Amino acid sequence: MMKLTLCLLSDSLPDMNRPTLVVFLLLLCTLPFIHGGKVLVFPVDGSHWINMKVIIEELHARGHEIFVIRPADTWYIKAESPLYNTININSSSGFDEEAVGSFVIRMLNLRREGASVWARIPLKLELVAQFYELNKSVVQMMEQIFEDAEMMQSFRDAKYDVVLTDPVVGGGVLLAHRLGLPLVFNVRWTVQWEGHFAIAPSPLSYVPLPGTELTNKMTFPQRIKNVLYYFFTRFQIAYIADPNYKPFVHRYFGSDVHYMELFQAADIWLMRNDFTFEFPRPTMPNIVYMAGFQCKPSKPLPQDLEDFVQSSGEHGIIVMTLGTLVGELPEDLTEDIAAAFAQLPQKVIWRHMGKRPSTLGNNTLLLDWLPQNDLLGHPKTRVFVAHGGTNGVQEAIYHGVPLVGLPLMFDQQDNLSRMKARDVAKVLDIATVTKDIFLEALKEVLYKPSYREKMQMLSRLHRDQPMKPLDRAMFWIEFVMRHKGASHLRTESYKMSKIQYYCIDVAAFLLAVVLLIAIIFISILRFLWQTLFYRDKMKKE
Template sequence: MGLLPGFSCVVLPMALALLSAASVQGGKVLVFPVDGSHWINMNLLIEGLHGRGHEVTVVRTSTSWYIKEQSPHYTSITISLSEAMNLENQDFFVEFLSKMLALQKEGASVLAFVSFYSQMLTTLSGIHHQACQVAVKMFEDKALMQSLRDAQYDVVLMDPGLPIGVLLAHELKLPTVFNVRWITSGEGHFVVAPSPVSYVPTSGCAVTDKMTFPERVKNMFHFMLNIVIDKMVVSPHYNRLAEKYLEPGTNFYQLLQGAHIWLMRVDFVFEFPRPTMPNIIYVGGFQCKPSKPLPADLEDFVQSSGEHGVIVMSLGSLVKGLPVEITNQIATAFAQLPQKVIWRLPGEPPSTLGNNTMLVKWLPQNDLLGHPKVKAFVAHGGTNGIYEAIYHKVPIVGIPLLFDQFENILRLEVRGAAKGVDVTKLTSQNFVETLQEVLHDPSYRDSMKRLSDLHRDKPMHPLDTALFWVEFVMRNKGAAHLRTESYKLPWYSYHSLDVMCLLVAVLSLLVAVIVLSIYYICSKLCRRKQKLE
């Protein structure tokens, strides 16, 4: 009998957990993804939800690059667009990268950089305008909107990089879950959590959390710039949609901040520590998994490397290739090494390619990184590749090209697990020296091993954590108890400016009363003294 209380403490919670899990079997999830590398993460969540018995519907465009109309894991709603969005067009990123590298290499004037970034902001505005056209087509299609209401979805899962799903979820009165790292104004934390720029690096600013005074000035500049871009370039598109299709007074930014759960693709073994909130759930590296056996041709090539091992190189899914002069320098450097190299290069083969290098159009990146013969990973610094390298303990040689990649490589450099190369100054000589340093200095592999051990030391795999919280929102019709209501406050109330003004006014009045009282007393004393004289 003495065992029963302890037994019940164990069994009852387990039973309740099983009952709660069963209560969301057969739930309905509406998904608004973003194409490209973002889709890789979202598709994993979709497969997980489907595997747990949920019905998943994905909203995609007719020009989608990765998001297919037919899938065993979801049904799709396809919105027709007359032309592909720039985010769904690989040529856009190739052209963008080529222009940026040319400007940096030539040491262009300030005016040339201003002109380039002005064009970039125009393009950014165009991307969000195109995204809004998807929402317009959905709002204007009364039959579609009615079918969405009739479907009685339990939750909307979305990537807020293109946040049209925020508006649709509000119209459908459904709780929202974000699969997020980036939002319209940069890194997601800056919208939902306190973000002191004195030690929290701002999106676009490659600094650490230990900043010098000039770095803090630079960080503040980027912070203000991001706010201006969001308020002037991005948000107006969505506010116009809210004014037209939602109830009066609806503010897009408040809808964005009002998400129930933020599944943040972040792990603090990689990110710098910063303030957070109860409804932010950290699932960084949820795409990571044990490696599978390689295809026969790759396995034979890897085994042929002998004791020297293999280097893997991939620059992600958005960039077809670097300019020819850079790929030739890289190929020349690889040819000088005893290691074998597997290089994902969709573009033209370099003229200086060595016999030790295999070019492939696609490679099983996770499976290769998990192979014991892989000694280093040459990467652009995308978060998917970085987390896979951390998971499999492979040090990185970074060639950051775009967006957050510079910040990502810096974070690994600070932790001693990577070394970056400036692509505009890359030569075969400095590249081979960097490769040899990472290959032969054991500190890089030791640092990555420590990061990997910390990353894996969790009670649940990050993917299971993400799926749990999606189902939590479905079971409980939201998670409002975890969400602060501070986003509904006016900016002056949020920063307590009204309170400070009141305190200053009271203090000023008190000082004035004291000064006047002293003046009055002194005057009385002076007059009395004059009478006595």
């Protein structure tokens, strides 16, 4: 067939083009044959869905057929889309956007009011309880799916090639193993904290836990803090994850199976960070780093927004957004931020959905929504004021824009502390921010060249790769589809007990051997001594 195509095309072109055409077609023949596969996606809602959708769009563009599991209480996952087919589940996933937003505001208000740590403990316990209920809802949804024989048969009949899921909750993991399908993670977190800690060696001497705000260069007191924080996270896991997943996994997969074994058996971990963001640490062959996979060159702004940006002249612009969960900050904080912006010569584009501040200057434009990536990629953008979500931080790195951080909660403080450690961000405590503190931070990042220079260096490091992160992710998803998994990259250590993993049994055996040799040696010496002593005694007598 290829010969016939080559002959027909060669005859239809002038002689001078035939050698080029032959080379082109020979190269074409060497490309791997790619057919559209069937991908079952078990997503997580909120900001996690935003980056999962990027992968779905690319899979769709490559000719794959996508099926997305959609719970009844979803926030963002649309019932109809040209990108994917939906599998609607008449059950709750446990996500409640309004409840989370309300919680963040209540925590902010308490911190702004100067409430003590003790006064904030009930809210923190409430957050832990919300995570417990979230995982409980997911497990209940999976029980409903597993017990629905018709639905499970439809999953089997569909003959999916791979399951793609975000393991911050365990639904996709449980379903993939129940169906016996290859499993790929779009991951930063699992039900047991940060993804690396579930699969890769993580020495606490130089691998800081998220939440500690430590670096890989820890003093002795900092290592104590890191170890204590590790045990604190184990208590959280014992309350949030263990009671939900252990009974379910024992029921459906066997009493000898621990639920984390199912996570650790995933074929490929597409990790949403890299070592421009993460500190150096051990990793594993099936961890594929794709930080910034959602980043892309900026597109032209709408004309009215472009006119506003251009009106900034040589001073440039500041972009501010605090994510999707908080559209309206406490009023006193809003007034202080607006007043600080008003004293700068830069123009400001601020995503703000609350009451218009009375201190707002003529240089500030308030928007309900803004094209974040396109603004960060604009040459006139000087500073990004952000809450520290992973997506926003990575877009800032990609475009080389330094940060002023106002972390709210979750992983945001830790994300920004990593940027602070690299001297590309000024991080403020939102509980104590005033107009003067905020203004001073803005001026420092705006007018101290090192912030921008170091962020642009990070951007160059991030971009200097043999292939784009999204292309790398696509390769490995398709690799798993082609080969029905990637078991040769997956360690079997997760099947070992802690006694085997840490060689406690080996140490005990070697110690026993040493003790046995010592006992035998001592016994021989004692025997020889007694024999000689008895012989001398007999001679004397």
